[in-house]
Amino acid sequence: MxxxxxxxxxxxxxxxxxxxxxxxxxxxxxxxxxxxxxDGQGVAETARLIAAIGHPTFAAQADITDATALAAAFDDAEQALGAITLLVNNAAFSAAGDLAGIGLADWHKEINVNLNGTYHCLRSMLPRMQARGGGVVVNIASVNGVRYFGNPAYSAAKAALINLTQSVASEYGRHGIRCNAVLPGSVRTDNITWKIRQQKDPDVFKKLARWYPLGRVAKPEDVARAVSFLGSDEASYITGVALPVDGGLLAGMNVMIDDFILESKPD
Ligand SMILES: NC(=O)c1ccc[n+]([C@@H]2O[C@H](COP(=O)([O-])OP(=O)(O)OC[C@H]3O[C@@H](n4cnc5c(N)ncnc54)[C@H](O)[C@@H]3O)[C@@H](O)[C@H]2O)c1
Structure with a gap:
């Protein structure tokens, strides 16, 4: 089933x-x-792929930083499909970079999309779910929200998103709403950050793999499976968690152990 x-x-x-x-x-x-x-064209293509599976779908072009347009898009989606029961806050933006190099405009943009935009989504959807007696939210954060892996503005926003997840879980649990975060490590996608890094080094994903105890970076489906679980009734007593989907990256320092702590190495 x-x-x-x-x-x-x-x-x-x-x-x-x-x-x-x-x-x-x-x-x-x-x-x-x-x-x-x-991206209206891209989202229309995703809707086409969903329709090909044979399921109802609706595509909306909207910028999550525009609270008014976003609320209208949520209205349209609910008009088309009925009341939304699961909100997945996945939209994000990062121009990468380091703290010394980031400009003020990029700092504001990354905080605005990744934190404020997600807040707009919650602000529009939570009252709807509350009025209907419940719902589920999954926020896509990142391992960057709990450790330094570069991208400081993005990371600060993702750290805030993990805390915001706890606020929603704590305040809205009594209304039947669960809220959890998923923290991916490196995921092989064609987003702008990875494009730039691959231009600099075509082997970037291969080199990254050694940092992951499971020996590879993630596929988008690895994240999707975790979202599906947290969004389902199988997770009905789980709320407020930040679940790493990171092949073990946050569990330890594999590369340091391999390079410097030699006891476990064969002679
Ligand atoms: N790829 C990774 O290695 C990785 C690692 C950890 C976390 N994540 C997180 O996973 C999620 C998806 O990442 P991805 O790699 O698929 O990125 P992506 O850039 O391919 O997808 C992000 C999508 O968000 C959309 N978007 C950006 N700004 C928007 C806005 N203001 N309003 C509406 N839509 C907007 C983009 O058009 C794009 O389709 C993000 O939350 C990201 O932070 C990704």
Whole structure:
């Protein structure tokens, strides 16, 4: 029995990469899925792929930093599919870089999209879910939200998103709303950050793999499976958690152990 036959999901940032994979995975598990993105062409293509699976879908072009346009898009999605039961806050932006190099405009943009934009989504959706007696939210944060891996503005926003997840879980649990965060490590997508890094070094994903105890970077589907679980009734007593989906990256310092602590190395 598919997990999501009664789910009506809305996935933000679903025109590409992880968001598209989440939307398709939920549809494959039986959900009706609304997809939203600032990229109208990309999100229309995701909706076409969902329709090809044979599930109801709705594509909305909207910028999550525009609270008014976003609320109107949520209205349209609910008009088309019925009340949304699962919100996946996936849309994000990063120009990468380091703290010394980041300009003020990029700092503001990254905080605005990644934190404020997600807040707009919550602000519009939580009262709807509360009025209907419940719902589920999954926020796509990052391992960057708990450790330094570069991208300081993005990381600060993701750290705040983990805390915001706890606020929602704590305040809205009594209204039947669960809220959890997923923390991916490196995921092989064609987002702008990875494009730039691959231009600099075509072997970037291969080199990164040694940092991951499981020996590889993630596929978008690895994240989608975790979202599907947290968004389902199988996770009905789980709220307020930040679940790493990182192949063990946060568990330890593999590369340091391999390079400097030699006891376990064969002679
Ligand atoms: N790829 C990785 O290695 C990685 C690692 C950790 C976390 N993540 C997180 O996973 C999620 C998806 O990442 P991805 O790699 O698929 O990125 P991506 O850039 O491919 O997808 C992000 C999507 O969000 C959309 N978007 C950006 N700004 C928007 C806005 N203002 N309004 C609406 N839509 C907007 C983009 O158009 C794009 O389709 C993000 O939350 C990201 O932070 C990714």
């Amino acid at each position: 598919p997990r999501h036959t009664t789910t009506r999901a809305l996935v933000t940032g679903a025109a590409h990469g992880i968001g598209r994979a989440i939307a398709l995975h939920l549809a494959n598990e039986g959900a009706a899925v609304a997809v939203l993105d600032v």
